Amino acid sequence: MMDYIFTNGYVLNTSKETFEDNSVLIHNGTIAFIGSEQDCRMAASQAYEIIDLKGRLLLPGLVDSHTHFVEYAKSELLVNLRDCYSLDEIRAYLINYRANLSWNPAWILGDCWDRNRLSDPMKLNRQFLDEIFPDKPVALISKDYHSKLCNTLALKLAGINANTPDPSGGRIERNEQGIPTGVLTETAVELLDAFIEPLPENTQVKAIQSCVNKMYKQGLVGFHSMEGKLSRDLLLKASSLGSRFCLCWHFPVSELDYVATEGRKSFEGDDYYQTGGMKIFGDGSLGSRTAAMDAHYPDDPANVGILRYSDAELYQLMLSAADKGFSSTIHAIGNRSVRQVIDTVRKINLAYPDSNFMHRIEHVQSICAEDIPRLKATGLFVSVQPLHLAYDVPMIEAYWNQIQDQVYSFKTMLNTGIPLGFGSDAPIESINPFLGIYSAVERRHALNPDASVFRPEQALTPIQAIIGYTLGAAQSSRMEHKRGSIEQGKLADLIVIDDYRRQPSTFWLTAQSHLTMVSGEIVHSVI
Ligand SMILES: [Zn+2]
Structure with missing residues (x-):
């Protein structure tokens, strides 16, 4: 494994919460020495490569303490409504997504819709999705991950209808006639999840x-x-x-x-x-x-x-x-x-x-x-x-x-x-x-x-x-x-x-x- 000396920059000293004008020797994958460039060279026990920081900062690598990483990776392939702030924008996004699909997914999946952003939030429902995807099941997760929006075909495949009771800890959103609107919240999402075909x-x-x-x-x-x-x-x-x-x-x-x-x-x-x-x-x-x-x-x-x-x-x-x-x-x-x-x-x-x-x-x-x-x-x-x-x-x-x-x-x-x-x-x-x-x-x-x-x-x-x-x-x-x-x-x-x-x-x-x-x-x- 290659050894390195980072030099000519500023190194974060975490315990002092400050940056120090130091060099750092890396040996065998670990931080072997911190000090002047001269002392790092002296401390090196094998050939090393010098990395000139040119006055930049050397920090510890960052780690994210809370992700859903595979969901994140999948989201790069799937519908992502993060930047949509109106029904028109959502519609345009979905039509464009459908037109540009390079693979043939069994389900249309994705996330990031947010009714809080919409002037007419209740119009984001199964009929809205049916217009664009009449013949493929659709299940889209809300921005906060606590609800799912589905089209009529998805509800049908999962057997969710007016007679399905709300599960404990969840809600099937319904219109005045008691018919599901397509939005499932909290544990009601699980009624659908078993029917979704995962990506290969x-x-x-x-x-x-x-x-x-x-x-x-x-x-x-x-x-x-x-x-x-x-x-x-x-x-x-x-x-x-x-x-x-x-x-x-x-x-x-x-x-x-x-x-x-x-x-x-x-x-x-x-x-x-x-x-x-x-x-x-x-x-x-x-x-x-x-x-x-x-x-x-x-x-x-x-x-x-x-x-x-x-x-x-x-x-x-x-x-x-x-x-x-x-x-x-x-x-x-x-x-x-x-x-x-x-x-x-x-x-x-x-x-x-x-x-x-x-x-x-x-x-x-x-x-x-x-x-x-x-x-x-x-x-x-x-x-x-x-x-x-x-x-x-x-x-x-x-x-x-x-x-x-x-x-x-x-x-x-x-x-x-x-x-x-x-x-x-x-x-x-x-x-x-x-x-x-x-x-x-x-x-x-x-x-x-x-x-x-x-x-x-x-x-x-x-x-x-x-x-x-x-x-x-x-x-x-x-x-x-x-x-x-x-x-x-x-x-x-x-x-x-x-x-x-x-x-x-x-x-x-x-x-x-x-x-x-x-x-x-x-x-x-x-x-
Ligand atoms: Zn989380």
Whole structure:
């Protein structure tokens, strides 16, 4: 394996939160020495290549603490309505998609529709899709992933009709006559999922490989993925075919018994692949107004969101994982759901006083002030997504106006000593971590530099945001002894970026990695 000396740039010192004028020797895939170029040369034990940083910054490789990576890879092949803000735009997109299909999918699949953006939201329904796809089943996931929109043929194939009852924890949206409109929310989505034909495996693996290559340019060297075993296997397949990345896999509740047979407990594994926690959904989402809140949603007195489980059920679920040696990774967006998770983890901690679990709470988009120290006391690891903030601002104003002081409290949590790991929740938002850094620092709606700053007192410094994607992300899988900072003995996961300190913060909106190294191997270079 080639050795390298990075020199003539500035190296992030994570513990001091500053950049230092140093050189770094990479030997055998690890960071062997940090010091002057002369001392690096002296420390080298074999031939090395000099990499001239030309005054740029050397950072630890970025890791995304929360993705659905295979979904993201597939989304690159599928319908993606992310940029559609009206019914006309959606129609035009779908007609164009149909005209340009280079393969013959059994189902038309995709995501990212958002009724919150539409002036006539209820017209986005099965009849709308039937006009464009009368003879192929269509199932499109909402932007927040908590609903699916299908056409008439898809409902028919799944046997969903006016007589189908709402499943517990879900809803089949219906018109005044009780006929399904085509929108299924929460667990009702599962009524359809069993009938959807997946993409061929090799198509998916190729899509993963191409996304991994793209992610290197965005400074990413790894990610956590919240997906089922089939997706995990596709990621490992891509890895075995030469794609280099570090992966932490958080598995669904339904696969607990299976994962226990694999013989690895939470956060065990090797340098490239670890088993994470059991992913539990505590509540819904803000966009679908299913995030579980203390108070009802403003225009809907009956709606306080949906807790997926009773207190006893959530405790039982976490216990069933803990009994098999697994931590839990729990999605909680509303303040009521966050509190339920805190209370449940307190009980689990009492039941396992000597355990070594690291439970994670995902999103924490709202939290009551008095719950922040309680959260800290549980030892929960907090995984947050700065890009959700950027796109949630209008919904916060519409649905959470009364509790704005509880929303996206990154700085307060950090100052309380709660570790934060940053991620994207891709494909819900872009996987580009530089956009996440911009959002954590600037907190502006839709990443618009001219928009006002949402809760400016919660803005982070760029280095704090970088730490969220590096040391924080490493801590979120207990890999901080091996990754996450530029320290002697750690794996050489490194990226090179321009010196943002000399530029306005809009720098991050177009930032790219000039060089990306995973465990000592250069996987991307335009230096
Ligand atoms: Zn997610």
